[in-house]
Structures are given as C-alpha cells and as structure tokens.
Amino acid sequence: xxxxxxxxxxxxxxxxxxxxxxxxxxxxxxxxxxxxxxxxxxxxxxxxxxxxxxxxxxxxxxxxxxxxxxxxxxxxxxxxxxxxxxxxxxxxxxxxxxxxxxxxxxxxxxxxxxxxxxxxxxxxxxxxxxxxxxxxxxxxxxxxxxxxxxxxxxxxxxxxxxxxxxxxxxxxxxxxxxxxxxxxxxxxxxxxxxxxxxxxxxxxxxxxxxxxxxxxxxxxxxxxxxxxxxxxxxxxxxxxxxxxxxxxxxxxxxxxxxxxxxxxxxxxxxxxxxxxxxxxxxxxxxxxxxxxxxxxxxxxxxxxxxxxxxxxxxxxxxxxxxxxxxxxxxxxxxxxxxxxxxxxxxxxxxxxxxxxxxxxxxxxxxxxxxxxxxxxxxxxxxxxxxxxxxxxxxxxxxxxxxxxxxxxxxxxxxxxxxxxxxxxxxxxxxxxxxxxxxxxxxxxxxxxxxxxxxxxxxxxxxxxxxxxxxxxxxxxxxxxxxxxxxxxxxxxxxxxxxxxxxxxxxxxxxxxxxxxxxxxxxxxxxxxxxxxxxxxxxxxxxxxxxxxxxxxxxxxxxxxxxxxxxxxxxxxxxxxxxxxxxxxxxxxxxxxxxxxxxxxxxxxxxxxxxxxxxxxxxxxxxxxxxxxxxx
Ligand SMILES: Nc1ncnc2c1ncn2[C@@H]1O[C@H](COP(=O)(O)OP(=O)(O)OP(=O)(O)O)[C@@H](O)[C@H]1O
Numbered sequence: 001x002x003x004x005x006x007x008x009x010x011x012x013x014x015x016x017x018x019x020x021x022x023x024x025x026x027x028x029x030x031x032x033x034x035x036x037x038x039x040x041x042x043x044x045x046x047x048x049x050x051x052x053x054x055x056x057x058x059x060x061x062x063x064x065x066x067x068x069x070x071x072x073x074x075x076x077x078x079x080x081x082x083x084x085x086x087x088x089x090x091x092x093x094x095x096x097x098x099x100x101x102x103x104x105x106x107x108x109x110x111x112x113x114x115x116x117x118x119x120x121x122x123x124x125x126x127x128x129x130x131x132x133x134x135x136x137x138x139x140x141x142x143x144x145x146x147x148x149x150x151x152x153x154x155x156x157x158x159x160x161x162x163x164x165x166x167x168x169x170x171x172x173x174x175x176x177x178x179x180x181x182x183x184x185x186x187x188x189x190x191x192x193x194x195x196x197x198x199x200x201x202x203x204x205x206x207x208x209x210x211x212x213x214x215x216x217x218x219x220x221x222x223x224x225x226x227x228x229x230x231x232x233x234x235x236x237x238x239x240x241x242x243x244x245x246x247x248x249x250x251x252x253x254x255x256x257x258x259x260x261x262x263x264x265x266x267x268x269x270x271x272x273x274x275x276x277x278x279x280x281x282x283x284x285x286x287x288x289x290x291x292x293x294x295x296x297x298x299x300x301x302x303x304x305x306x307x308x309x310x311x312x313x314x315x316x317x318x319x320x321x322x323x324x325x326x327x328x329x330x331x332x333x334x335x336x337x338x339x340x341x342x343x344x345x346x347x348x349x350x351x352x353x354x355x356x357x358x359x360x361x362x363x364x365x366x367x368x369x370x371x372x373x374x375x376x377x378x379x380x381x382x383x384x385x386x387x388x389x390x391x392x393x394x395x396x397x398x399x400x401x402x403x404x405x406x407x408x409x410x411x412x413x414x415x416x417x418x419x420x421x422x423x424x425x426x427x428x429x430x431x432x433x434x435x436x437x438x439x440x441x442x443x444x445x446x447x448x449x450x451x452x453x454x455x456x457x458x459x460x461x462x463x464x465x466x467x468x469x470x471x472x473x474x475x476x477x478x479x480x481x482x483x484x485x486x487x488x489x490x491x492x493x494x495x496x497x498x499x500x501x502x503x504x505x506x507x508x509x510x511x512x513x514x515x516x517x518x519x520x521x522x523x524x525x526x527x528x529x530x531x532x533x534x535x536x537x538x539x540x541x542x543x544x545x546x547x548x549x550x551x552x553x554x555x556x557x558x559x560x561x562x563x564x565x566x567x568x569x570x571x572x573x574x575x576x577x578x579x580x581x582x583x584x585x586x587x588x589x590x591x592x593x594x595x596x597x598x599x600x601x602x603x604x605x606x607x608x609x610x611x612x613x614x615x616x617x618x619x620x621x622x623x624x625x626x627x628x629x630x631x
Pocket of ligand 1 (some may be wrong): 091123
C-alpha cells in the first residue's frame with residue numbers, strides 16, 4: 001500500500017503564518033503530543049476494562065526520546081494506535097482542517113497561547129519545531145495493518161504500510177535547524193516537568209542516576225553505588241484525583257511539599273470535588289501569608305485532566321483567593337480563548353462562585369468546630385477574609401459571622417460579639433458605636449492607655465488592607481464608626497456630650513491660642529483650645545480620621561479616586577486642654593518668652609507621643625529638656 005495525496009486544506013502556505021503566531025509558545029508541541037499519547041493509552045486501557053480489547057496491555061508507558069545526531073524527537077505510546085484510514089481521518093482531516101480554520105480565524109490575533117488547541121491544533125503543533133513529521137502506528141484492532149505517514153509540512157503527505165509490530169503510535173519529529181534547543185535533554189526535561197508532572201500515564205524520558213546502598217565498608221558503614229534508573233517524569237496519581245476520605249493530613253502536606261518544595265507548611269486546605277454542573281477537582285491550600293502577599297501571587301496551577309495548562313488563574317479563581325496555593329483541574333474551563341470571553345463564560349462564573357462558597361464554608365466550619373485554632377491562624381487568614389468581604393458580597397454575607405477583630409490584649413471577637421462588647425461604654429450621643437483601633441500599638445501607646453483608663457477597648461488593625469476593611473464595615477454596619485485611637489481627643493472620638501466646661505474665659509482662651517500659634521509657627525498645625533478633663537493630656541496633636549484614612553487607602557490602591565489627598569500637605573489639629581493646670585501656668589507666666597517656652601515644650605511632648613518629632617526638632621527638644629533638668 002502506498003498512497004500520496006494532498007491534504008484538503010484551502011489555505012496555501014499556512015506554515016509560515018502558524019509559525020509566526022506560535023513563535024513564543026513553541027514548547028507547547030510537546031505538551032500536545034504527549035497528551036495525545038496519554039489519551040490514546042487511556043483509551044486502550046478503557047477498552048480493555050470494558051472487555052472490548054482482549055489482547056495483552058503490556059507496558060503502557062509513554063516514552064519521549066531525543067536523538068541529537070539524527071536531530072529527532074520521538075514520542076511513543078502503546079495506546080490504541082491508528083489504521084491508515086484513521087490517520088487520514090484524524091490527522092489529515094481533523095488536525096489539518098483545524099489548522100486551516102485557525103489561520104483563517106486568527107490571521108490578526110495576537111496571543112497564540114490563547115487559541116492553540118481550540119481548533120484541534122494539537123498534533124499540528126509538531127510543525128512548529130519540525131520540518132518533517134512521521135507517524136508509525138499499529139491499531140489495537142485485530143488484524144490491523146501498521147501504517148506509516150510522512151509529511152514534510154507542506155500540504156502533501158505520503159502514507160505507506162508501516163513496519164511497526166507492537167500496538168501504539170510513534171511520532172518522530174525531524175527537528176528544524178532553528179529549533180535545535182529542543183534537542184537538549186535539559187530542555188525536554190524542563191518542558192515535561194512543567195506540563196507532564198501529573199499526567200495519568202507514566203512518561204519516561206531516558207534514564208537517571210540513582211544512589212543505592214551497596215553493602216558496607218570495613219568500618220561497617222553503608223556503601224553506595226550509582227545505578228541507572230528509568231527517568232519517570234510524573235506522579236500519575238496526584239492526590240487531587242482521589243477521594244478526600246482516602247487521604248490523611250500527611251498526604252496533603254506531602255503533596256504541598258511536592259508542589260512547593262521550599263515553603264512552610266500551609267495552615268489548612270480545601271479539597272474541591274464537583275462533577276455537576278461542571279467538572280472540577282483540586283486542592284487549595286491556605287499558606288502562611290503575613291503581609292508579604294505580593295510575592296505570593298500566581299501560585300495556583302490550572303490543569304485540564306492532569307495536563308498543566310497555566311498558572312494564570314485570574315477570572316477562574318476570585319481575585320481575593322489568588323493568594324492561595326494549589327491546583328485546580330477542570331476540563332470545563334475554556335482554556336484557549338481570549339480573556340474577555342473567559343470572563344463571560346458561564347462555567348467560569350459558576351466555578352468562581354463555587355470556589356468562593358467552598359472557601360467560605362470551610363472557614364465557617366473551622367471557626368465553629370475549632371475556634372481556638374482558628375483564632376491562632378487569624379493573623380494569616382485575616383487578610384483573605386477581609387479582602388473577600390470587601391470584594392465579594394456573597395462572601396461577606398457568610399464571612400461576617402466568622403471574621404474576627406483582635407484587641408490590643410490579643411482577645412478575638414466576631415463582629416457581633418464586638419459590637420455587644422463595646423455597646424455599653426462606647427456608644428456616642430448619636431447612638432453610633434465607636435470602634436477604637438491602633439495601627440501601631442507601640443507608637444500609639446499613650447493614646448491606648450488613655451483610652452483604657454476610660455474603660456474603652458482598643459483593637460489592633462495593622463494590615464495594609466485594614467483602612468479599606470473598616471470603611472467597608474462602616475458602610476455595612478451603618479451605626480458603627482471606626483476611629484484610630486490617636487485621631488482626636490477621646491472626648492471627641494466618642495462624643496457623649498459630657499464634656500467638662502472650659503474654665504477659661506474668652507480672652508484667656510484667645511491669649512492661650514495665640515501663645516501656642518506663635519510657639520508652633522507652622523501652617524501644618526491648626527490650634528484649638530478646648531475644655532477637657534484636667535487629667536487629660538495638656539496638648540494633643542491629631543490627624544483627622546477621615547483625612548488619614550483617605551491617604552492610607554490611596555497608598556494601598558483604591559480610595560475612590562480621592563487623588564487630591566495624596567497631593568495635599570499633611571494637616572494636623574493641635575488641641576490645647578484649657579482645663580489642664582499647664583494652661584493656667586502658661587497664662588500666669590510673667591514673660592512672653594517663658595510662655596512660649598512652656599507651650600513649645602508641651603507641643604513637642606505631644607508630637608513625641610505621636611512619633612512625629614524628628615530631625616532637628618527632636619535634637620532641639622532633647623537639648624531644651626536637658627537644660628530644664630539642669631535649672
Ligand atoms: N498518539 C496517538 N494515538 C492515537 N491517536 C492519535 C494520537 N495522536 C493523535 N491521534 C488522533 O488524532 C486526532 C487529532 O489530534 P489532535 O491533537 O490534532 O487533536 P485532539 O487531540 O483531538 O484535540 P486537541 O489536541 O486540540 O485537544 C486525535 O483526536 C486522535 O484521534
């Protein structure tokens with residue numbers, strides 16, 4: 001049997017075009033050919049298990065090999081094989097017509113990665129690296145004749161009776177001069193490691209050295225020798241394909257190590273497993289995060305039936321869970337289409353909300369069943385939860401019951417618990433519940449202890465997401481306001497309308513104000529004289545909550561377009577406590593110089609407690625204070 005023919009495609013010269021499109025993604029040819037080999041092997045195994053193939057299955061490995069001298073790469077399988085007719089049908093018609101369609105549709109497309117495969121370009125991608133491709137195949141069907149197909153990449157092909165004696169298919173690529181990088185073992189190993197690591201059929205690529213024990217030496221210590229072993233690329237049975245009931249914690253931890261060899265153990269994980277209305281399996285791990293989350297993105301790998309596709313899972317995984325690690329395997333995600341299409345794809349939307357729901361359920365369950373351990377992990381998971389609450393309404397609805405806030409003494413509360421906890425003492429005259437928080441307890445210590453003296457509770461909200469989070473909580477809770485403990489005087493932060501009367505008359509008040517304005521001498525600070533408790537600080541310097549929060553939100557992205565706040569100079573309010581004995585002392589001081597000195601010293605102390613005193617001002621302050629001690 002010998003037949004020559006013309007492949008029925010309409011576009012002449014399709015190779016240069018395909019090459020141009022696919023240039024950056026040439027390595028994909030190996031993924032495609034190895035996946036085809038794996039598919040063919042799985043098919044014959046299935047036929048055998050159904051009793052439709054009764055021959056001996058034998059060794060079913062897929063083997064990849066490189067012959068540098070001959071400049072060939074071969075991919076060999078013991079799958080179902082193809083008869084000459086099938087080659088004509090599947091390769092000439094399907095694979096090639098797919099290629100034609102590809103070229104016609106995507107003449108002007110940009111990113112080949114997004115489209116390859118969609119049109120059965122799988123086999124065809126061989127021509128990205130090879131000038132000539134051969135297929136040697138023997139079908140599993142009884143009495144089938146071996147078939148050999150050769151194509152030099154033009155539209156001409158040649159098919160003859162082949163010589164293959166064993167069931168399966170070997171694809172031989174005669175590698176182009178400009179693709180010789182693929183004749184290097186390390187390059188092939190690298191590509192296989194990337195795409196084939198978890199394929200369900202063993203893939204062998206050459207041999208590797210392994211150290212094995214070889215008796216003992218004179219001192220009785222074990223001796224080792226190097227032996228050659230088959231180099232098997234993949235773990236054919238990754239745990240995400242198994243049932244959670246058959247797995248132990250150790251299995252999950254070991255698999256995590258396999259994926260990310262140098263990472264700390266994860267906090268916990270979720271095993272995903274659905275088959276309707278879409279098929280999806282996978283394991284998502286919650287890593288230890290702290291605040292260095294930028295480095296951690298793109299750690300989720302997307303697979304389609306155990307073939308690695310990409311680690312860009314945007315759209316499939318909700319944005320707030322992009323920091324998770326692990327694997328998602330779904331044949332139902334359209335992998336090869338454009339981004340905008342992916343966003344509007346029904347399955348992708350469903351998968352996205354399924355993942356959100358699973359994560360919320362898992363967190364809710366941990367919170368209910370193991371509250372103590374959940375609390376101990378809060379510093380790591382808080383970021384996900386807060387991010388999720390801000391960005392996904394559905395997640396918020398569930399998470400509001402297990403989101404925690406932690407106070408400066410390390411005690412955790414749910415939102416509801418906290419509202420109850422502070423209700424009695426921290427409700428202002430307008431019936432708003434006021435949460436007080438510190439963003440840096442060490443720096444804001446004087447404010448925290450002043451709040452504690454009044455019996456107030458102070459939370460710690462110190463992650464970059466917290467200003468967005470508190471904004472969101474205020475909107476959701478409506479009658480709750482969240483204020484940083486140093487944002488104003490406590491009497492104003494929680495205004496209960498029980499402020500003491502100012503003991504100064506108007507003239508004294510103006511005079512005191514003038515003394516401070518002169519001593520401070522800066523437009524950054526606005527001075528007010530107010531009547532606080534004589535036990536309160538004589539002077540406080542604060543930045544209004546609203547302005548500070550806007551600045552913070554802008555610094556971490558977002559903030560509702562209030563760009564002007566970034567450009568605005570810092571602005572602080574200076575509150576002079578007219579009821580403090582110092583006010584009286586200043587007013588009674590005989591010389592203007594003495595008045596100014598006292599005011600300046602009190603103001604600097606206020607700056608110091610805010611961590612705002614630095615540079616020359618700090619040096620001058622220390623000098624002045626030392627002089628006072630010497631007096
Ligand atoms: N190693 C093989 N053994 C048996 N049949 C094969 C082999 N390789 C390819 N085929 C046949 O050729 C067809 C075309 O292959 P090709 O890779 O172009 O597309 P596909 O695998 O169907 O789809 P895609 O790769 O785009 O997902 C396959 O569907 C299969 O029937």
